[in-house]
Amino acid sequence: MSEPRDDAPKPSSRGLLAYAVHNPVAANLAMVFLLIGGLLFLPSLRKELDPDVQLDMVLVGVALPGASPEGVEQGALVALEAAIGGVESVREVQSSAREGSGYVLAELQIGSETGRALTDIKAAVDRIASFPVSMERPNVQLITTQDELLSVVVHGDRPWLDLLTLAERTRRELLTLPDITRVEISGAPEREIRVEIPEQNMRRYGLNAQQVAAAIRGSARDVSAGQLQTRGEDVLLRTAGRRSFASEFENIVLRTGPDGGIVRVRDVATVVDGITETADITRFDGTPAVTLSVFRVGNETPASVSQAVKGYIADNAARIPKGVSIDIWADS
Secondary structure (H helix, E strand, C coil): CCCCCCCCCCCCCCCHHHHHHHCHHHHHHHHHHHHHHHHHHHHHCCCCCCCCCEEEEEEEEEECCCCCHHHHHHHHHHHHHHHHHCCCCEEEEEEEEECCEEEEEEEECCCCCHHHHHHHHHHHHHCCCCCCCCCCCCEEEEEECCEEEEEEEEEECCCHHHHHHHHHHHHHHHHCCCCCCEEEEECCCCEEEEEECCHHHHHHHCCCHHHHHHHHHHHCCCEEEEEEECCCCEEEEEECCCCCCHHHHCCCEEEECCCCCEEEHHHHCEEEEEECCCCCCEEECCEEEEEEEEEECCCCCHHHHHHHHHHHHHHCHHHCCCCEEEEEECCC
């Protein structure tokens, strides 16, 4: 048997693995530090169901009740396309019109600052003065992916208006919580304000239905009030005229007489809070129901949003009217 030669190649003792083998104390200390560091940072790790994707698009929606698709296009979308297309950070503009509504979709330049682009587009929309009087204020929003985490169901054997009122209150209060940013109502008829005017009242005050409708329409929408120029910036002014409840419509002025007398809606009409007739309704456990969809937005985590909703329901159980229940459904 031959003796091993002294000049034969020896296994390399270099590298992290070889160092750990020859220095077990140092390797174990490093492992302990890594474990402790992981445990310390574990509570702050962001948890989510799906990745948050930024689409770099801005959607401008408009509502023009009663208008044909051609009327929506000519009355709103043409002006919106021209105004939004002139914003520096906008790459491409697309639009679509249907009966009573439409939208303009603005694709932003790659690398644009989305917050600044959204502000610039809102300013461009607010400067448009040619919108029809009957058009509602355009809704401008940045499109992002948002996860629907759970649903809150307000249900019971009560009139739809009572359930909808409670759902609206619940939505407002949920949005005041620091862990919740977006809550949407679905599965319920929409509110409808009915103005009922006896014919003898219109004859008595010398009014007709068209005059009353025009006065209400003009007083129940947000209107641009121009622009205020200052040294630092230009401030867009807007008068807030939107009304949501019957009591707010009752004070609308219909006519002012030469002697200073004022005729208001409540003087000639009865204003009633109601709901629209629709076949698209929701039931839960066999009773009418209104659904509130709760979303995760931005840096919010599914666990924090879910815990905030459950905590709100537990804290407000005593305030729920008799015959109505609030339950969580489809908690992701």
